[in-house]
Amino acid sequence: MKALGRADLVLSHYSLPRGTPFLDRVAAAAAAGFAGMGWHVADYVALRRDGGTDDDVRRVLDAHGMVLHEVDALALDRLGNLDAAIHLATTLGVHHLQVQGNRPGTAEDAVEALRDIADRLAPAGVNVAIEFLGCNNIATAADALELAERTGRANVGVQADIWHHVRGANDWALLEGVPPERIVAVQIDDGPITPIDADYLTDTIHHRCIPGEGEFDLHRFLSIVHPAGSTVPLSVEVIDDDLAALSPFESARRIADGTRATLAILGHRAGAVAGPPARPAGS
Numbered sequence: 001m002k003a004l005g006r007a008d009l010v011l012s013h014y015s016l017p018r019g020t021p022f023l024d025r026v027a028a029a030a031a032a033g034f035a036g037m038g039w040h041v042a043d044y045v046a047l048r049r050d051g052g053t054d055d056d057v058r059r060v061l062d063a064h065g066m067v068l069h070e071v072d073a074l075a076l077d078r079l080g081n082l083d084a085a086i087h088l089a090t091t092l093g094v095h096h097l098q099v100q101g102n103r104p105g106t107a108e109d110a111v112e113a114l115r116d117i118a119d120r121l122a123p124a125g126v127n128v129a130i131e132f133l134g135c136n137n138i139a140t141a142a143d144a145l146e147l148a149e150r151t152g153r154a155n156v157g158v159q160a161d162i163w164h165h166v167r168g169a170n171d172w173a174l175l176e177g178v179p180p181e182r183i184v185a186v187q188i189d190d191g192p193i194t195p196i197d198a199d200y201l202t203d204t205i206h207h208r209c210i211p212g213e214g215e216f217d218l219h220r221f222l223s224i225v226h227p228a229g230s231t232v233p234l235s236v237e238v239i240d241d242d243l244a245a246l247s248p249f250e251s252a253r254r255i256a257d258g259t260r261a262t263l264a265i266l267g268h269r270a271g272a273v274a275g276p277p278a279r280p281a282g283s
Contacts (some may be wrong), residue, residue, distance in 0.1 A: 002067050004095070004233040006226075006269065008035035012187060012237035013043075013072040014205075015255055017244045022047055022057070026064050028248035032256035036069035036233060038098075041085040044071075048084075054091055061092075070185065070235060071097045073131070076113055076138075077104040086117070090124035095232075096185050097121060098159055100131040101138030103147075110138075111150045118153040129159035129185040134168025135200040141165070141174040148182055157184035160225040161237065163191065163208060166216050167200060175224045186226050187235045188259070190214030208239045210255055212262030219266050226268070234259075 004010065011029040020028075022043065029037040047057070061068055071089045074082060076099060089097045099117065103110035118128045130144040138144055144158045158178050165175060190209040193216075197203040211218055226234065236259050243251045 004036045004067055004069055006231050006233065008233035009256065009259060010034060010036040010038060010069045010233050010235040011252055011255070012070075012235045013038040013040045014237055014239045015243075016248050016251060018043070020248050022052075023060055024248050026060050026066050028252040030064035030066050031249055032252035033260075034066075034236075034252065034256060036067040036235075038070040038072045038235060039068055039088075040072045041074065041081045041088060044088050045081055045084050057092065068092045069095050069233065070129070073098040073100055074117075075100055075102065076110055077102050079113070082117070086120050089121060089126045093124065094126055096127040096129040096159075098129045098131055098185065100133055101136035101143075103137055107147065107150070110147055114147060114151045114156055115153060118151060118156045122153070122155050126155070127184045128153075128156045130156065131159040131161060131164070131185075132168065133164045133204075135204075140169045140171065141178050145178050145182060157182045159183075159185035159187065160221075161187035161189070162216055162218060162221045163187075163189050163204065163237070165221065166191070166193070167195065167204065172220065172224070175221070178225070180225075180227055180230060183225050183230070184232065185235060186222075186230075186232055187237045188218060188222070189236065189238045190216050190218065205239050206241050208237070210238050210240075210243075210258035210262075211236070212258055212265070218262065219268070222266070222268050228269075234263075 011034040016025055071085055071094050130148055132138050132140050132144040148156045188211050190211045191214040195203045196207040236255055238255050
């Protein structure tokens, strides 16, 4: 599968509602000009349970010129879909499998679990991206980096999402402490500085904004986690109730257009180029 680069944008799985049919998800991302997409392993498991095959998945991706870039998301304390995620990631040749906390047991327990995942992914060239969330015990960039380095595996790194940076520690020094080569995935979105809902998870899954429509310092964030030498694409993860009420095509289009416009204003060389001509909805 084609590898994506710095100038590409990826539509995160959660930017469209859970349960959005795979065909609609791929077609909407392609129509909006995204080069790649994310897909949740639970949705893949459901597709296979309903009779879908890996060949079906490939045909849909190929028909729309779409790259499956990331597999979302394994919690270290809930690994029931681990084998399915490994199979999906290695069979489809994704860039990374996202893993997050809460970690069970000790840090060493988490390190051992991450080593096992990394070793199973390595033959296919797939990375492990450890995402930190302020509501979990892998809460900061430093926490994710420590686990990545303790694995001793070259294919384990950090996923940095501006939402969880701002809503979590909001400590720029922690981000600056992550070596650029250890950042294997970057997700962007936006929001108000003051949370709309006091509950971390509720706010996270209902009230994000398209980049440029909130108050986050996206320029500073990108200057740290996506500097000039970075070759990873940017994944856009906007989870918002108003967007979820739209069709997948309209939601993906608004996210893509707003993100490109904001990156162009910031002068950031990623995704600021126009995507391919939009395809008619449902094509």
